Amino acid sequence: MPYRPKTTIEQWRILQAVVDAGGYAQAADLLNKSQSSLNHAVAKLQSMLGVELLEVKGRKAFLTEAGEVMLRRSRMVTQQIEDLERLADTIDKGWEPEIRIAVELAYPKQYLYRALQTFYPQSRGSRVQIIDSVLTGTAEIIQEKRADLVITGQVPRGFLGEPLCITRFVPVIGSQHPIASQGKVELAELSQQLQIVIRDTAQKPQEQSGWLKSEQRWTVDNFYEAIEILQLGLGFCWLPDFSVQAGLHDGSLQLVDLASGGEKLAPMALLSPYEEQLGPGSRLLRQCILAAHTNEQSKEIACTINS
Template sequence: MLKATLEQWRMFKAVVDSGGFNQAATSVHKSQSSVHHAVQKLENALGVALFINDGRRVRLTEAGEMMLRRANFLLDEAHKIEAVAASLKRGTETQLRIAVDIIFPPELLYNVLDKVSQEYPLLRIEVMETVLNGANSLLKSAEVDIAISPFPFPTGFSEDLCEIEFVAVAHPRHPLHQLHRPLTKEDLKSHRQIVVRDSSTERKADAGWLGADQRWTVSHVRTSVDIITKGLGFAWLPLAIIRHQLSCGQLVPLPLEQEGVRKALLYLSFEDGDRLGPAARSLIGELRYQSMQLPSAERVFDNSR
C-alpha cells in the first residue's frame, strides 16, 4: 500500500512552484487549509520534513529537494498515462503536426503525406518547416507530434532516419568555376557564401563550412538555391533538393580539393510513442520506407553529366 497519494504530491509541487501555501491554494483552486493538510499528511506518511518556514515564504529542506525531483517525474508520468488513455479513447487522431527540417527532400515528404492522407482521408496534417534546432524546439514545446531534425531529441525518442548529402555548388559562370583547377578553402574565403538561418527560438546554431569572409543569411534553402542559380554566390546544398538544377546545368559542383561531398544525419523523433495514434504510426512507417529510397551522390552526379 502506498503511503502517499498523487493528489498529495500535486499539492506539494504546487507549494514549491507558488512559493507558499496561500499562493498554492489560489493556483490549484483549493482552500489554504486543504493544501496545508495534504502536505502535512505527506510529511507524516514519509517521516521527513519537506519545508522550512522562511518568513512569509517556505523553502525546501534537503529531503524536500530530493523528493521534488522524484515528484516531478511521478506527476509527469501520471500526465502521460492520462494522455495515452485519452488517445486510446479518441481512436484515430484527426490532426497530425510535423516539424520537418528544410534539408529533408520535399518530394519524399510529399509522397509520405499523400500515402498517409489516402489511408486517413479525414486527417488534417500541419507541416512546419524548420532549420537546425527548430524542429526539436517545436517538439519540446509540444507544438508538434513528430520531428525530423539534424539533432537527436534529448528527452524523448530519436532514431536515425536518413543521411543527407551536401555538395558545394555555384552557377557555371561563377568566378570560382573560371579558375579551372581544384579549389582550396582559401579560394572559397574570398567569395560570398549563402547560409540558412537557424529557426529555433531557444538556441542558435550554424552548420557546415562557414569560412567565407562575406555571407548572406537567408531563412529557407529554396531562397539559397534561387540566389545561387543567379550566380550571386556559392553554397553547400542538399543533393536531393538540387537534382533538377544539376541535371539542367544551372548549378555545377565546385571542384574542391577535399570534401567534395559532406553528409548530415537526420533523426526521426517524438516525445512518447504510446501517445501516437494510428495515423502518426503510419506516417512514421512511410518515412522509414521512403527514406531508404534516397539517391546517393554518385547516382545524382551520373545523372547530371
C-alpha cells in the first residue's frame, strides 16, 4: 500500500509559528487563529508522531531535543512546498506582473538605474519594487525568499551570487569636528567618539560587522541622515565612498586620517533566492544589471588603454 502521511503541512506550519513567535498566544495573533486551535493542532501532531516536540514553561513554549530535529526538517519540507507552489504560479502566469529587487544600501545604485533604463522598453508593464535593506536585513530577505533578485554584500551559506563590484567604506567626519585638524588618528581614539550607524533592517539585527565599537552611537535610517549629522560637526561614520563625494568636494566632510585600517571593502553580489522559480522578467532584469557592470568595466579598460 502507498504510504499515507500521519501529519499535515498545516500542522507543521503551526508548530513553526509557535516556536518563531515564542508561544501559543503570540502565534495565534500572528496567524489570526484561536489559541485553542493551535494547541489542538500541536497536540494532535505530537500524538500522531508519538514524540514530544514542545514543552511549556510558564507562558513560553520550548522545543525538546527531538523537537529541534523535527522542526529543522519540517522547515525544509514546507519550503519545498512553497517553492513548488511558486513554480506553478510562475508557469501559469508566464511573465510576472511584479518584480521585487532588494538592494543593499551600500550598493551604488547608478548601476541599477542604468539596468532599469535598459529593462523598461522590454518590461511588458511589469511593476518593479525596489526594497532598500541593510546588513543582516538583506540576508534575512534572502533566507525568507521575500524578493526575486537581491543585491547583497553578504552571501549567506547555501546561496551563490554573481559578483558585481566592491564598495569601499571610509571613515568620515564633518569639517567642524574637533579631530578634523588633528592629523593621524588611532582607531582606539576614534572609538571614543560618537559613532553614527545605519540601522540594520532585519527583524532581529545582529551586529556582526565589527565596526560598532563606540560606546556612544546614534542610529539613523540612511546615509543622507548620517551625512547631515556629520556636517554639523557631530560624530563619525563609516560610509561608502560614493555617498560622500559631494561633501568631500565642497569641504563639508573630510576623511578621518587613520593611523591604520583606513578603509573597509564590501564585495557586492547579485543572486536569486529561488533560482528555479525565477520568472522571465526577473531573468531579463538580472541580465541588464550584469550588463551594466560589464559595460562599466569595459569603459574603464578602454580608458586605461587610451591613457
